[in-house]
Amino acid sequence: MPDDDPTMRRLPNPARMLLADESAGEFDALLQDYFADMEPVGALERRQVELILRCDVDIDRQFRMIAQHLNPLGEEANRGAQMLAEWYRLELRHPNAPEDEDAQRKPPTLTLPEGDARLTPLIASRYAQRRELIALQHREVTFAERRRRHAIELLYRMQDRRRRASSQVEVADAEVIEATEASEA
Amino acid sequence: MSVAGNGPSANRLHGAQSRAAGGDVAQFLAEILGRVPSHSELANPGRLLSAALRLADAEARLESVYRHYAEAQFQSRNAELDHMQDHLDDLLYFAKSPEIKAEVRLRILRLERASKFYSNQAKRLAGRYLREAQSARDRALGDYLDIVEAGSSN
Numbered sequence: 001m002p003d004d005d006p007t008m009r010r011l012p013n014p015a016r017m018l019l020a021d022e023s024a025g026e027f028d029a030l031l032q033d034y035f036a037d038m039e040p041v042g043a044l045e046r047r048q049v050e051l052i053l054r055c056d057v058d059i060d061r062q063f064r065m066i067a068q069h070l071n072p073l074g075e076e077a078n079r080g081a082q083m084l085a086e087w088y089r090l091e092l093r094h095p096n097a098p099e100d101e102d103a104q105r106k107p108p109t110l111t112l113p114e115g116d117a118r119l120t121p122l123i124a125s126r127y128a129q130r131r132e133l134i135a136l137q138h139r140e141v142t143f144a145e146r147r148r149r150h151a152i153e154l155l156y157r158m159q160d161r162r163r164r165a166s167s168q169v170e171v172a173d174a175e176v177i178e179a180t181e182a183s184e185a
Numbered sequence: 186m187s188v189a190g191n192g193p194s195a196n197r198l199h200g201a202q203s204r205a206a207g208g209d210v211a212q213f214l215a216e217i218l219g220r221v222p223s224h225s226e227l228a229n230p231g232r233l234l235s236a237a238l239r240l241a242d243a244e245a246r247l248e249s250v251y252r253h254y255a256e257a258q259f260q261s262r263n264a265e266l267d268h269m270q271d272h273l274d275d276l277l278y279f280a281k282s283p284e285i286k287a288e289v290r291l292r293i294l295r296l297e298r299a300s301k302f303y304s305n306q307a308k309r310l311a312g313r314y315l316r317e318a319q320s321a322r323d324r325a326l327g328d329y330l331d332i333v334e335a336g337s338s339n
Binding site: 016017018019043044047054061062065078079080081083084087132133136139140143147150154158161165 | 216217219244248251252255258259261262267270274277278290293294296297300301305308309312316319323326330334
């Protein structure tokens with residue numbers, strides 16, 4: 001096993017694994033907290049802690065995406081319907097309508113009031129449009145939680161093995177010292 | 186006719202079926218062993234080095250599969266079918282016959298459903314590949330640790 005070098009560069013660069021809305025700095029800070037909690041020794045244990053953190057990032061990511069899918073101001077789900085709506089709009093437009101009318105049709109930027117119960121029907125409608133996708137993401141959350149549990153178990157087993165091995169070495173050293181002292185006496 | 190694995194289709198394989206990048210495997214191997222193994226060691230690897238090589242390969246593959254998985258999560262549509270939908274959208278403006286226009290409108294809406302279906306399927310596949318790669322890596326890690334433990338107890 002390699003020596004435990006806390007300055008050893010971690011192999012996977014988190015920037016390769018993170019998406020545009022996730023911060024590599026936050027990932028690193030969180031990883032340091034996990035290292036402090038789980039006290040990994042050696043490259044393999046540290047890698048295991050990183051995989052545990054990655055499962056947590058996955059779970060958080062899936063919930064974030066579900067929230068985005070249910071956002072009433074989110075992107076329109078049906079691209080084909082949008083295409084047809086635009087075609088109908090242009091077909092039905094008066095031939096003398098000014099060209100800059102298109103620019104005026106852009107919807108104003110809206111912000112949602114927080115905790116407003118009147119948004120529930122809109123959210124329910126978004127859910128109905130995307131329920132298959134959302135079910136898929138809930139499934140991925142379940143799988144990520146399972147991977148996380150398994151990764152934690154594996155880390156604990158690795159740490160148990162390491163402690164067992166080091167205690168055996170200590171016992172063997174103690175026996176050697178006792179034998180040396182007895183022969184000297 | 187090409188044989189799967191060495192024909193042009195081999196480049197399109199992804200997920201757990203793809204071959205891990207050699208540079209990544211070498212990097213993982215050095216990290217696992219704590220040193221870079223010599224060429225002579227690699228030419229005649231012992232049990233420990235073979236297990237470390239298998240683990241490094243599994244780790245590199247897990248990384249590549251995970252990247253694919255993370256990218257697939259934010260895709261909610263199939264790019265190729267969207268491209269076809271764009272062509273149909275163009276046709277809608279240039280076609281003269283009302284029958285053709287009606288058919289084009291119908292197909293745009295059908296492609297909408299297909300695009301979401303294949304995108305969800307790609308997500309499911311990416312998830313399955315990730316679970317397979319993770320299991321393979323955990324098995325390789327277990328084997329490597331067994332050999333390390335056996336070596337240290339001897």
